[in-house]
Amino acid sequence: MDVATIGVYFLDQGNNKVQIVEVPVPGMQFNMMTEGDYPCTIEAFDAAGASLGNLELPESAAGVLDYSSVADTAAKIVVTNSAGQAVEYMIP
DSSP: OOTTSOEEEEEEEETTEEEEEEESSTTOOEEOOSSSSSOOEEEEEETTSOEEEEOOOOGGGTTEEEOGGGTTTEEEEEEEOTTSOEEEEEOO
């Protein structure tokens, strides 16, 4: 991962897990979470674009989202950071 480039990054961990990291300014990175001072929202969608609901990513998970609960039906995960920027992760 290039921490010199601003953005949201998805690092596949295998076994229906992905680490979600935000680089708000070059050289800084933070694990994303759905709680705390700068929470993101995480929503799963099926192949037809229907929402499968929101997913939780607590601070204790250190940015690693376990999407096992929707892995059989989800095609993508959309993460919206606290600034409102939405980024898609296509599930492999």
